[in-house]
Amino acid sequence: MTENATGTAGATASPSPRPVIVAGVDGSPTSRDALLWAAEEARLRGAVLRVVCGWEWSSPFNLIGPALEHAAPDAGTPSMEELTRTRTEELITQTLGEEPGVPVEVRVVQGPATGVLVEASEGATLIVVGTRGHSGLKGAVLGSVSRHVTQHARCNVVVVRGRRDTAEGE
Incomplete structure (x- = not known):
């Protein structure tokens, strides 16, 4: 009898899980382009699309930011995580x-x-992020988040620059 990779004799290997493509979103037009690409x-790959959004109290993607810090826990106010999840789901739709x-x-x-995005890259096949688009020399430079992801991700990275008509600042 031979042993498989798990060390159990005679067992059959389970089918490999579906590949995962991660799309990092923040609500910007270029993150929408990255989401479409991902x-x-x-x-095409028969993969799962994992849409990831990191949030902080100071994030511009959050609807009301630090105001929630002072909300009473029983006031029926949704948490920042719930608000960000809702916004992310709306963005996907x-x-x-x-x-x-x-x-x-x-x-x-x-x-x-x-x-958040570097951690999300662990075990993924690919991570896709947008970059803030600019024209001219600025357009040749990646944004700080996309640059960090390209340098530290644990899988292949695609940076979607975005279409000229959706690039911020143009």
Whole structure:
């Protein structure tokens, strides 16, 4: 009898799990472009699309930011995590439609986007992020988050620059 990778004699290997494509989003037009790109890649590869959004009290993607710090816990006010999850789910629906054509997981994690995305890259096949688009020389330079992800991710990275009509500042 031979042993398989798990060390059990005669056992059959289970089918490998579906690959995971991570899309980092923050609500910006270029993150929407990255989400579209990642969804198409997930469809082509038969992968799961994992949409990840890191949030902090100072994040511009959050609706009301630090005001929630002072809300009474029993005031019926949704938590920052709940608000960010709702906004992320709305972004997915607005960008990909009601039926995105691939399985979608949503992960909303408290912390700086750089750390959250690098952690999300662990075990993924690919991570896709946008970069703040600019024209000219600025356009050749990646944003701080996308630069950090390209340097520290634990999988392949695609940086979607965004279309000229969706680039911020133009």
